[in-house]
């Protein structure tokens with residue numbers, strides 16, 4: 543039970559995943575992406591792993607570490623503009639304890655902290671043995687990460703910053719945009735540095751349904767595989783848990799509410815996401831206006847992903 547705005551309200555303290563299974567959420571083609579990445583590893587000096595800043599401790603692919611982990615490693619926690627970073631130093635400390643010493647929070651859209659990336663890579667590579675490549679003055683970096691975290695956006699941001707050049711890597715709002723595998727793209731002149739863009743690869747072993755839901759809310763798993771209804775409910779659970787009540791005013795609710803059906807009904811009415819349904823009564827057919835819960839759920843999640851319901855920390 544939590545006390546909110548003077549009233550005693552009951553929020554859920556945990557989320558009921560309802561016996562769901564995450565086995566279906568890992569598309570098989572991702573294994574192929576990982577194999578291709580391993581094949582290129584010989585030429586790589588450093589791995590830059592991009593992950594979503596809203597989930598610093600969950601959803602990273604452990605297979606990267608097992609398969610590619612011998613190189614120097616830099617973790618970029620991207621989309622910092624959407625993350626609640628009040629506890630940034632605690633997050634960095636915990637990551638350090640997990641062995642992740644080189645971490646930068648970034649925003650590739652607004653180029654926040656992007657300036658720090660090339661110097662840190664240069665430092666990491668120079669202080670490590672360069673795997674039979676000591677004579678080569680070029681730096682070759684592989685960008686890895688789960689889908690839709692901003693790998694291509696990073697490459698484009700670096701090119702804009704260091705080479706004053708436009709897009710080289712296709713960016714998209716849906717997971718799985720980077721299909722042309724392993725393109726080598728120059729991002730810096732001094733030192734000469736190339737980045738290899740790779741397709742997003744999810745872990746074949748997503749630890750729990752809740753981890754899967756976090757990944758889904760961040761847009762790394764295709765929505766239809768998870769279901770808009772459960773994603774919307776998990777979002778509502780998180781907004782209430784963190785007392786992020788922007789949704790109340792936005793959708794014209796009287797007060798915060800923990801019941802997803804009531805919230806989606808308001809969302810649907812507010813956005814005109816309704817449809818006419820014929821109801822049979824004793825005196826004949828009657829047309830009633832029914833909320834389109836799926837469309838409302840989709841809108842609710844989409845609004846959250848744009849950052850319009852507040853900055854969150856899902857971990």
Ligand SMILES: Nc1nc2c(ncn2[C@@H]2O[C@H](COP(=O)(O)OP(=O)(O)OP(=O)(O)O)[C@@H](O)[C@H]2O)c(=O)[nH]1
Pocket residue numbers: 620621622623624648649650651652687688689690691692693694695696712713714715716717718719720721740741742743
């Ligand atoms: N708010 C915000 N959005 C971002 C940021 N970086 C990338 N995006 C958006 O996130 C989406 C995915 O970006 P991409 O660069 O295509 O991600 P990716 O990791 O290459 O995606 P895959 O090819 O699916 O693996 C796009 O809609 C980007 O505009 C950021 O720092 N902040």
